[in-house]
Amino acid sequence: MGLIREPLDVDFFVDPKPLTEKEKKMISDFIKSDKEKRKSKNYIKKGTYTQHSV
Secondary structure, three states, X not given: OOOOOOOOOXXXXXXXXXXXXXXXXXXXXXXXXXXXXXXXXXXXXXXXXXXXXX
C-alpha cells in the first residue's frame, strides 16, 4: 500500500467523530466473527496421499 499524494491546490481535512456504543459493539462483533472464521479455515488441512503396504 502506498501513500496518496495530495494535490497542491487541494487540502484534505479529516474530522473524526466518536463512535457510539452501538457502532463499537457492531465492529467488535464483526472482528470476533471474522477471527473465528479465519481460525476454522486454518484448521482445514488438505489430505496427502500416502502409500500403504498391503
